[in-house]
Amino acid sequence: MSDTTPDVQVAPAEQRYAEELAFLAAHDTGPRPPGWKLTPRAVVTFVVGSAGKLRLPAPVEGLPSSLEITAKFVGERALVERCVVTLAGERGLLLVGEPGTAKSMLSELLSAAVSGTGALTVQGTAGTTEEHLRYGWNYALLLAKGPSAEALAPSPVLTALRTGRIARVEEVTRCLPEVQDSLVSLLSDRRMSVPELTDDDGVFFARPGFNVIATANLRDRGVSEMSAALKRRFNFEVVPPIADLDAEVDLVRRQAGRELARHGHALPVDDAVLEALVTAFRDLRSGASVEGWPVERPTTVMSTAEAVGVTTSLGLQSAYLGVSDPLSLLPGYLLGAVRKDDPDDQGRLLAYWDSTIRHRAENGARLWKRLYELRHTVGE
DSSP states (O other), X not given: OOSOOSSOSSOOHHHHTHHHHHHHHHHOOSOOOTTOSSOHHHXXXXXXXXXXXXXXXXXXXXXXXXXXXXXXXXXXXXXXXXHHXXXXXXXXXXXXXXXXXXXXXXXHHHHHHXXXXXXXXXXXXXXXXXXXXXXXEOHHHHHHHOSOTTTEEXXXXXXXXXXXXXXXXXXXXXXXXXXHTHHHHHHHHSEEEOTTSOTTTSEEEOOTTOEEEEEEEGGGTTSSOOOXXXXXXXXXXXXXXXXXXXXXXXXXXXXXXXXXXXXXXXXXXXXXHHHHHXXXXXXXXXXXXXXXXXXXXXXXXXXXXXXXXXXXXXXXXXXXXXXXXGGGGHHHHHHHHHTTSOTTHHHHHHHHIIIXXXXXXXXXXXXXXXXXXXXXXXXX
């Protein structure tokens, strides 16, 4: 299935990549962990791509005889393999890293490949309650019939446990500690008790395939620190920013191009402008330019996801408002991205313009000269 559909803005991974998932299930018929839709090897291939066409061992109706599996996550294969092994061992997986490093996307892809859906998700916030991770009640049925399995309103986590699928808990450290700790016994005992029900109906046992993938941002450290007991129930995997410039540029191009395609337009940002944009994000993210010059880091996280957003905005303004020079728009959108958290970040961006961009302009690079001429857009 195509990455875009006319009916929804963002289709879930199991719909976007339905053909690939069905192909991989037919291609690799090896041993699978209990309750899994694909073999661990096929799950890894689904996430990182096949780097060439795979061929089915025998014809399958409705599937092509060969298919190349697209790379969906840009990162180390070893990281993905460790994640898959963690899930195969029925141990909780916690993906940690800076905001915008595709932790949620990786979580969804793994869930879709392992259990056929990434929809059993709880979004962690300060307002998340224990009911969101356990269960609530249909109060109309509760009043009419009393506590019963019929009146129970299961959480996504309880649904995953009862059906043998993966539950996702996004931003787990934004939940209050007492809410987080409702996961401790669940990950240890692999069952959930409902005291309001009778003994026969009041305990739900995990079906094969059940597991939990949680995500947490390193910037949220200390918001609601996880207890030692809960940490022991998870294997931690750090998802780092994309290390390679070319890989990041390619990802931003593909993601922004996909967004523009939804609007019926091609991405009008050429490769030189795109590389300059991603280079600026990497400089500000790392605190040093590619040449080794120091750069004062802004408070805002200059993530790859933010770079995709800026590139998409450049493309949309060019497409809808007839701007022929996307480079002229870059400083304004970059400023909007930088000063989200702290007004002083505008001064840090201006310092970046007066140091790194000026040095590149002085070295004769025409594109950077043009960017330096646009310094007034960033402010005084």
